[in-house]
Amino acid sequence: DAGVIQSPRHEVTEMGQEVTLRCKPISGHDYLFWYRQTMMRGLELLIYFNNNVPIDDSGMPEDRFSAKMPNASFSTLKIQPSEPRDSAVYFCASSFSGMNTGELFFGEGSRLTVL
Amino acid sequence: RKEVEQDPGPFNVPEGATVAFNCTYSNSASQSFFWYRQDCRKEPKLLMSVYSSGNEDGRFTAQLNRASQYISLLIRDSKLSDSATYLCVVSLTNTGNQFYFGTGTSLTVIP
Numbered sequence: 765d766a767g768v769i770q771s772p773r774h775e776v777t778e779m780g781q782e783v784t785l786r787c788k789p790i791s792g793h794d795y796l797f798w799y800r801q802t803m804m805r806g807l808e809l810l811i812y813f814n815n816n817v818p819i820d821d822s823g824m825p826e827d828r829f830s831a832k833m834p835n836a837s838f839s840t841l842k843i844q845p846s847e848p849r850d851s852a853v854y855f856c857a858s859s860f861s862g863m864n865t866g867e868l869f870f871g872e873g874s875r876l877t878v879l
Numbered sequence: 880r881k882e883v884e885q886d887p888g889p890f891n892v893p894e895g896a897t898v899a900f901n902c903t904y905s906n907s908a909s910q911s912f913f914w915y916r917q918d919c920r921k922e923p924k925l926l927m928s929v930y931s932s933g934n935e936d937g938r939f940t941a942q943l944n945r946a947s948q949y950i951s952l953l954i955r956d957s958k959l960s961d962s963a964t965y966l967c968v969v970s971l972t973n974t975g976n977q978f979y980f981g982t983g984t985s986l987t988v989i990p
Contacts, residue, residue: 807966866972870924872921
């Protein structure tokens, strides 16, 4: 079975450019999460969706960040304009509320470098 | 105050050693507890859930102390392949949302 699929795997861009990260969750999962990981701060929850509806976006750093989930199989995280401090690995994860374990399944991540 | 606190390490241990990681959480309403493993430049993956009565999976033993809001992971007979970062994770529900991650504890097993 396909896991969580993220693209691009690597992105190098210049400050001020728009960045769009994409995620396809596991089919049938009703929760989708966007995390950011840095050495200094570890894994930080940016936003999560339940049944395509944003539930908590309190982790989104500022207005430069936005996320959408137009349907159950696709989500985007957009940064506009990007800044060097946005450099990090961005993980998408999904889960199914019907599972007793409550396990999160992560994609392989999108490694963003903003120059 | 962070939801989940872990000693970042690093822990450098010889093969065959026993090593223990600890984690504390701040919200007494937390419902579910996990240890995830993250290899270098890879995504986190579930290692094991942590149950109130404690649980074991081969060389790995996880324990939960709700009164002290404390979770532990014990690895016996360490293997080189155990080298990774171990993340303590706490969830406020049993239904798949509000996961809080510790910053991770780095383990290197030395030949």
